[in-house]
Amino acid sequence: MSALRRxxxxGSPIAHSLSPVLHRAAYAELGLRDWTYDRFEVDENALPGFLQTLGPEWAGLSLTMPLKRAVIPLLDEITETAASVDAVNTVVLGQDGRRTGDNTDIPGMVAALREHGIDEVGSAAVLGAGATASSALAALSRVCAGEVAVYVRSAARAAQMRRWAERLDLAVRIADWADAEQALRAPLVIATTPAGVTDALAHAVPERPATLFDVLYDPWPTVLAARWSAYGGAVVSGLDLLVHQAVLQVEQMTGRAPAPLDAMRKAGEQALADR
Structure with a gap:
């Protein structure tokens, strides 16, 4: 009998997370009957204590807000990808107790874009300046040949985005949120804002929009994504991102590759339909 692996x-809040659905679907498809995947409500204050309770049966953790930066001092090492944006969403736990942090959001974004035929763009726009926006900049450093316009709502966030751009060696132009309608003319628009924030921009979608990558997946479609699709533009969804980053997590945690992308996506779509 195989040993249980966990x-x-x-995160906090965590009840909405689709990660258990995606990872369990992968385990079922891969025949990993002795693997379990759960969710735990854990905030920054509880994180150190939680990590101390983990035994050798633990293989890995997925992290969502607000833990992606809080976990870094608690790890033995982090990858260059995670270090590039000071954010860890994946922890691989060695049976010797070693904790390695990675960021699969960045390659997950790149993979989601490539699945939709976006290998390179001449320029791009990012709506928002939070943690997801920094991952978007890192992804764009791999696919955007020219300037990225970032539309922000505060001077502090603007300074933060400039620091990320400098670190990533990416040509970034900071723009005021009041001019965000201009972003929609870019060859690639990445919307990283919370639900509802971009609704007011939907009326400004151009007649022939290019590609919108909206990182939300619930509720879906967003008002902006629905208008974009109606005008014939290509749309990459937050579920695309979630599935692609989870594929990479499954492969790192289980050592099995390739992870079953299609089965994971179908499970995610069904879970969203059932909500």
Missing amino acids: AAVL
Whole structure:
């Protein structure tokens, strides 16, 4: 009989997370009957204590907000990808107790874009300046040949985005949120804002929009994504991102590759339909 192996997603709030659905679908498809994947409500204050309770049966953790930066001092090492944006969403736990942090959001974004035929763009626009926006900049450093316009709502966030751009060696122009309608003319628009924030921009979608990558997946479609599709533009969804980053997590935690992308996506779509 095989030994039980465990993984989980941590965050606060966590009840909405689709990660258990995606990872369990992967385990079922891969025949990993002795693997379990759970969710735990854990905030920054509880994180150190939670990590101390983990035994050798634990293989890995997925992290969502607000833990992606809080976890870094608690790890033995982090990858260059995670270090590039100071954010870890994946922890691989060695049976010797070693904790390695990675960021699969960045290659997950790149993979989601490539699945939709976007290998390179001449310029791009990012709506928002939070943690997801920094991952978007890192992804764009791999696919955007020219300037990225970032539309922000505060001077502090503007300074933060400039720091990320400098670190990533990416040509970034900071723009005021009041001019965000202009972003919609870019060859690639990445919307990283919370639900509802971009609704007011939907009326400004151009007649022939290019590609919108909206990182939300619930509710879906967003008002902006629905208008974009109606005008014939290509749309990459937050579920695309979630599935692609989870594929990479499954491969790292289980050592099995390739992870079953199609089965994971179908499970995610069904879970969203059931909500």
